[in-house]
Amino acid sequence: MSFDVQLVLLLWGTLVGLDLVSVPQMMIARPLVAGAVAGLILGDGALGLRLGIVFELFQLDVLPVGAARYPEYGPATVVAVSAGHLLTGAGGVAVGVLVGLPVAMLGGLSLHLLRRLNARAVHRVAARIEQGDARALVRVHVGGIVRDAGRAAVVTAIGLAVAWVTRTTIVGVLPERVFVGLAVAATAAALATAWTGTLRLVGRGPLLRWFALGLGGGALAVWLR
Amino acid sequence: MTPRPRLGTSLLRLFTVQGSWNYEYMIGLGVGVAEEPLLRDLPGGPDGAAYHAALGRGAHFFNAHPYLAGLAVGATARAEYEGASPEQIERLRTALAGPLGSLGDRLVWAGWLPFAAGLAIAGVALGLGWVAVAGFLVVYNVGHLALRWWALGAGWRYGTRVPTALHHPGLRRAAAFTAPAMAVSLGLALPLAARYLAGPFGAGSRITLAAGVALGLVLLWWRPGNLTGLRLGLTMLAAGLLVGWVWR
Numbered sequence: 001m002s003f004d005v006q007l008v009l010l011l012w013g014t015l016v017g018l019d020l021v022s023v024p025q026m027m028i029a030r031p032l033v034a035g036a037v038a039g040l041i042l043g044d045g046a047l048g049l050r051l052g053i054v055f056e057l058f059q060l061d062v063l064p065v066g067a068a069r070y071p072e073y074g075p076a077t078v079v080a081v082s083a084g085h086l087l088t089g090a091g092g093v094a095v096g097v098l099v100g101l102p103v104a105m106l107g108g109l110s111l112h113l114l115r116r117l118n119a120r121a122v123h124r125v126a127a128r129i130e131q132g133d134a135r136a137l138v139r140v141h142v143g144g145i146v147r148d149a150g151r152a153a154v155v156t157a158i159g160l161a162v163a164w165v166t167r168t169t170i171v172g173v174l175p176e177r178v179f180v181g182l183a184v185a186a187t188a189a190a191l192a193t194a195w196t197g198t199l200r201l202v203g204r205g206p207l208l209r210w211f212a213l214g215l216g217g218g219a220l221a222v223w224l225r
Numbered sequence: 226m227t228p229r230p231r232l233g234t235s236l237l238r239l240f241t242v243q244g245s246w247n248y249e250y251m252i253g254l255g256v257g258v259a260e261e262p263l264l265r266d267l268p269g270g271p272d273g274a275a276y277h278a279a280l281g282r283g284a285h286f287f288n289a290h291p292y293l294a295g296l297a298v299g300a301t302a303r304a305e306y307e308g309a310s311p312e313q314i315e316r317l318r319t320a321l322a323g324p325l326g327s328l329g330d331r332l333v334w335a336g337w338l339p340f341a342a343g344l345a346i347a348g349v350a351l352g353l354g355w356v357a358v359a360g361f362l363v364v365y366n367v368g369h370l371a372l373r374w375w376a377l378g379a380g381w382r383y384g385t386r387v388p389t390a391l392h393h394p395g396l397r398r399a400a401a402f403t404a405p406a407m408a409v410s411l412g413l414a415l416p417l418a419a420r421y422l423a424g425p426f427g428a429g430s431r432i433t434l435a436a437g438v439a440l441g442l443v444l445l446w447w448r449p450g451n452l453t454g455l456r457l458g459l460t461m462l463a464a465g466l467l468v469g470w471v472w473r
Contacts, residue, residue: 024240025291027338027365032345036358049349049358053418056346060339060411061454065330067248071455090425098466101458108455118247122254129254129284132277134261137284141258144245174469180426181469184434185461187422191434192441193454194418198411201335210405214343214412221351221413222420 001042001085001164008041009082010156016074017152021111022145029074031055038081047092051080054097054186057194058104063201072107075152076100079159083166087179091171094182097190099166103159110151118144231262235298236377238262242294250286256298257284263302263381279305282314289322290329292372297321299380300387307384317385324391332396333372336403341365343410350414350421437461 012034020029027033032052039048055077062070080100084092121140122129128136202211242255260283267275282301289297297318304314341364348357379390419438423431441457 021246022241022244025243026369027341027362030342030361032342032349033358033362036355045354049354050422052358053346053349053422056342057418058454058458060342063330063334065326065334067251071453093422097458098462101455101462105455105459115247118245119249122245122247122250129257130281132280134271134280137254137257137261137280141241141245141254144247144254145241148244175473177473178466178469180430181465181467181472182462183465184426184430185437185465185468186458188434188437189441189454189458189461191415191419191422191438192445193457194411194415195438195442196445197454198339198415201339201411202408207404207408210408211412214409214414215416216412217409218347218413218416221347222416225351225420 001082005041006082006160009038009078009160010153012037012041013075013078013156013159014149014153016078017072017107017155018145018149020072020074022148029072031059031073031077034074035077035081038078042081042085044081044085044092047084047096048081050093051077051084051096051100054093054190055080055100055104057190058101060194060197062197069112070108071101071104072111072155073100073104075107075156075159076104078156079103079163082160083163087167087171089176090179090183091176093186094179095166095171097186098182099159099163101186103155103162106158107152107155110155114144114147114151117147121147230299230302230381231265232299232377232381234262235259235302236295236374239291239295239298239373239377242291250284251288252291252294253287254284256287256294259295259298260302263298264305267305275305278311282311285315285318287318287322289325290333292333292369293325293329293376295373295377296325296380296387296390299377299382300384301380303381303384309385313385317387321387324388328391328396328400332400332403333369336400336407337368338365340403340407340410341368343407343412343414346414347410347417350417 016029016034035048035052039045055073059073064070080096083099084096087095121143125136125140202208238259242252242259245254246252257280261280264276264279265271267279269275301314301317304317341361345357345361380387383390423434445452445457
């Protein structure tokens with residue numbers, strides 16, 4: 001994989017990381033979108049979509065309300081596609097998720113750190129903001145966005161480095177059955193997470209009937225295919 | 226007389242409303258930044274005391290759903306023009322924060338977003354590929370942009386009477402649609418996603434996958450406070466690595 005492609009992935013991961021909270025929240029941070037575009041960049045659309053679905057299922061566990069802390073699956077999916085790129089069989093999903101999940105955890109931790117850094121920056125100009133100084137207000141706000149861009153870039157860069165190390169070291173050593181074991185485990189965890197997240201959203205009230213209706217439709221579509 | 230508002234500039238700034246999110250002000254600074262263009266025509270202009278006082282108030286602690294924050298931005302800016310007292314404006318902000326948060330969470334995070342995501346997952350699993358991903362972005366953002374624009378406009382129109390806007394029949398209809406639509410969409414997506422992801426596995430691996438899903442469900446229901454999807458994923462990866470290594 002060329003340096004240019006890595007740079008484009010880094011840029012994409014940064015945009016994805018920015019979209020999650022700061023700007024513009026148009027959901028390019030959703031794993032399905034992040035993964036599909038990363039796949040396009042790498043010329044491996046099928047893996048991008050497959051890993052996008054896996055991480056999208058993990059994402060269904062997350063309800064980003066208030067000050068909730070959660071993993072960041074967007075840049076993690078970009079990194080995962082980079083890690084699993086060109087691996088045959090179950091290898092793509094296995095290595096992708098193996099690298100992507102820790103990066104998602106790192107992304108979540110970095111968001112917490114960013115919020116604390118933002119608070120510190122606000123403290124320095126709190127008196128001026130209280131007096132209605134527009135310049136100080138805009139500066140601290142833009143500073144927060146720039147910090148978030150830097151955070152997303154660092155998370156993506158670390159992830160891409162880990163992906164590169166994983167591809168060049170572990171991949172050649174592990175036998176195919178380990179890849180299958182990892183891919184099965186990752187898929188099982190993603191599906192179980194999505195089921196739990198969905199049932200939590202649906203609850204035990206009248207929505208359960210609508211969910212059953214959709215489930216029946218989905219099962220029928222699977223059977224017909 | 227109230228001047229022609231700079232709603233377009235304010236709307237653009239609202240896209241960054243969470244840019245300086247922190248645990249003390251939450252989205253307060255972003256709300257202040259978005260409100261600033263609307264305050265420039267207060268008596269005395271951007272150099273006047275009214276502008277500075279209003280901007281200082283606008284940047285106080287605030288929390289709400291980011292897409293609905295415009296309602297508070299528009300309403301408080303309008304209230305400044307209508308001569309509301311600082312106490313009234315603070316009360317208005319306090320009164321809006323909770324409802325805007327819970328309504329947005331219900332309508333968007335627990336409704337529109339999982340609905341669109343479910344459709345996209347189902348679409349990819351059915352072989353639509355990129356069309357499903359692009360469709361997700363279009364469908365989701367039509368609702369997203371409409372909500373942001375409506376919120377800012379309604380806030381500005383209603384001013385201190387903005388709680389009336391929260392009883393808008395369109396919002397009730399949207400809430401009545403998104404919840405069942407989300408449930409159907411995710412119900413449709415889950416079996417299709419399972420089929421799509423299990424496709425490349427052999428028969429033995431599919432049986433192991435089914436057992437793994439069942440085990441994961443039991444663990445997540447048994448330990449809902451401690452075990453998140455991420456932790457389950459990492460634990461199962463470690464188990465998969467071990468089993469794969471022994472089985473090799």
